[in-house]
Amino acid sequence: DAKTTQPPSMxxxxxxxxxxxxxHSTISGNEYVYWYRQIxxxxxxxxxxxxxNNETNEMASLIITEDRKSSxxxxxxxxxxxxxxxxxxxxxxxxxxxxxxxxxxxTGTLLAVQP
Amino acid sequence: EPEVxxxxxxxxxxxxxxxxxxxVPISNHLYFYWYRQIxxxxxxFLxxxxxxxxxxxxxxxxxxxxxxxxxxxxxxxxxxxxxxxxSAMYFCASSATSGTIYEQYFGPGTRLTVT
Numbered sequence: 001d002a003k004t005t006q007p008p009s010m011x012x013x014x015x016x017x018x019x020x021x022x023x024h025s026t027i028s029g030n031e032y033v034y035w036y037r038q039i040x041x042x043x044x045x046x047x048x049x050x051x052x053n054n055e056t057n058e059m060a061s062l063i064i065t066e067d068r069k070s071s072x073x074x075x076x077x078x079x080x081x082x083x084x085x086x087x088x089x090x091x092x093x094x095x096x097x098x099x100x101x102x103x104x105x106x107t108g109t110l111l112a113v114q115p
Numbered sequence: 116e117p118e119v120x121x122x123x124x125x126x127x128x129x130x131x132x133x134x135x136x137x138x139v140p141i142s143n144h145l146y147f148y149w150y151r152q153i154x155x156x157x158x159x160f161l162x163x164x165x166x167x168x169x170x171x172x173x174x175x176x177x178x179x180x181x182x183x184x185x186x187x188x189x190x191x192x193x194x195x196x197x198x199x200x201x202s203a204m205y206f207c208a209s210s211a212t213s214g215t216i217y218e219q220y221f222g223p224g225t226r227l228t229v230t
Contacts, residue, residue, distance in 0.1 A: 034218070043119075043206045043221030044158060087158075101146055101210065102171055103219060105158040 004088045009110040012082075018075040020109050022088030025069040030092050033064060034103070035073045037084040044087065044105070047073065078113045085110050117141045119222035121207050127228045128197055136192045136225045138207030147190045148208040148219060149182065151175070158206070164190065197229045 005023040012018040024033065035047040048055055048062045050071070055062045061074040075082055087108040120139045128134050140147050149161040162172040164182050181193045190209075194201055204226050208219040 038158070041204065041224070043208070043224050044219075046218040046220065049218065101148065101163050101165075101219070102160040102173075103150075103158075104160065107157060 004090055004106055006086070006088055006106065006109045008107065009112065011112050011114055012075075012078045014080060014113050014115050015077055018073075018078040018082065018111055018113070020073040020075075020086050020088075020111060021070065022073070023070045024088070024090045027068050027090050028092070031090045032092070033062065033068075033071050034089045034091065035060070035062065036087045036089065036103070036105075037082075038087070038108070039081075039084040044103075047086075075111075078111075080113050080115060083111060083113045119207055119209055119220050121205075121222040121225050123225060124223070125226045125228070127230065130199060130229055131196050134194050134197055134227065136194075136205050136207075136227070138190045138192075138222055139188050140190055140207065140209030141211075141220055142188070144209035144211045144220075146170075146210045146219075147182075147184070148210075149192045150206045150208065150221075151203040152206065152224075153200075153203045161192075194227075197227075199229050202227055202229045 032049050032051050034049040036044040037047055038044045048057055048060050050062045050064055064071045085108040087105050089103050122137045147164045150158050151161055152158045160173050162176045162182055163170045179195050183191050204224045206221050206224045208221045210219045
């Protein structure tokens with residue numbers, strides 16, 4: 001699995017958009033980008049994933065650069081409950097050969113939403 | 116919304132004792148996982164399980180660990196002879212297999228304290 005680089009921490013004002021960057025410059029063509037978050041001591045929570053197109057769901061948007069070497073997770077209107085560690089993970093997924101189900105977590109970005 | 120449940124929420128045991136951590140995955144899911152997180156450290160993959168057998172395991176998952184799906188709903192992690200360094204939060208997760216969607220849903224965790 002390709003490695004990812006994320007800033008260790010970020011602040012965001014409540015109600016503003018939170019933009020969390022992730023660098024995955026060695027990503028392979030069959031590797032997806034996944035985002036999870038972990039609110040203090042709870043189990044990680046799936047947020048969103050994508051391969052090369054931008055994706056949006058009820059929680060967030062995922063913007064993947066055209067060369068796929070980096071991505072940004074966007075929480076459009078951050079709330080205090082979004083304070084968590086956010087993990088960007090890349091792995092072979094879907095129906096590609098070599099798909100693995102294990103998630104390799106890094107240290108993530110601690111997002112602190114300020115009132 | 117369906118969720119993964121885990122029992123107990125906190126388990127205290129003495130070094131050398133056997134412990135069994137229990138999980139009830141989401142009912143229509145087919146893949147099951149255990150992860151652990153030592154306090155202040157990363158979430159680490161232990162094992163994945165599919166079709167009544169281990170599909171992947173990490174180097175952490177040695178002979179002291181075993182997993183079982185004893186019936187149609189439970190998934191267990193057994194540690195035969197606990198060590199102090201087994202103290203951690205243990206998370207169970209499950210995922211469905213449908214197309215390219217492989218997000219894993221995590222339970223709230225069991226905090227294992229070995230004294």
